[in-house]
Amino acid sequence: MQYNQIPITKKQILQILESANWAPTHKRTEPWRFKVLQGKSLERLGEFLAEKFKETTTNFSEFQYNKLKENTTKASCIIAICMQRDLKESLPEWEEIASTGMAVQNMWLLCTEMNIGAYWSSPGLIKFADEFFDLAEGERCLGFFYMGNYDDSPAEGFRKSPIEDKTVWL
Template identity: 50%
Template sequence: MSKINDSIRNRRSVYPAQYINKPIPREILMELLTNANHAPTHKLTEPWRFKVFTGIGKKDLGEFLAEKYREITPEFSSAKFEKIRTNPEKAGAILAIIMHRDPAERIPEWEEVASVACAVQNIWIALEQYDLGGYWSSPALCKFLGEHVQLKENEKCIGFFYLGYCEASDRIIKKKPIEDKVDWIAE
């Protein structure tokens, strides 16, 4: 099997609790973001944007999200508060996944969301070569990111991508066979 097939087939969610406490070098983050930048995009709108949180920025993000959770949640859970607050510090880096909507709205919004998802998938596929794992989280809290960092007009956060070093065994998953998901239509 080829390296690209291995990378695609081994892609899976690896959660912050599984990360080894180790920062990710900026050069690797830039390689991953460059891969994201090569995602398909209809009418070349290139709607993906990223805010990269490292170092103290991760802790600040966790504090902001936890306090926002406390503020907006009627059925507050101290365990969930603590998880929201500490998960960012477990990650080697966090990418806020931002969609920049084409101001002219030349294409449907779902196509721009799909392009952003393709950009994230490019990152995800490349993680294995660096012994990294990743997890895309889309909490309701992401809509408040503009209160913590500046977002431009037509931008909205659609999730957070947590990245961290992990053991190879944490990155392997078994999928149900493709044969169970395909119908062949022939003349």
């Protein structure tokens, strides 16, 4: 899906983020944290990712470099998906990662309802996110949630196999 250049408003973004805030969370740790990028910060992120790729790869590709640099500016908004680990470690880390994933699911569902295109991307370069974002102690970036308005109808969803293939009844 190609995004058009119609911006997503701050009001819409706040609505989407508020939906994330209602995700299930064990012990009410509410581990999800978000960093909203629009405008020039999208360009800065693209430049950072491209330069980090150039600096760290052993198999440099000019095509991949340019793609990393330009992809961020195709979105109207990117939300960095971060997870704040409970510093007391009062519950397993996977539960906080799962809660953050459920927060993103809420965002994705609301984007769909609002006719905003969205997808989650976790590039290998995400491990360098702490060099771009100011992350708190115990916070880490899990990926980027790209969002944008679009003109065409979204493609019909599909699954590789039916739910019956993934379910055991006891």
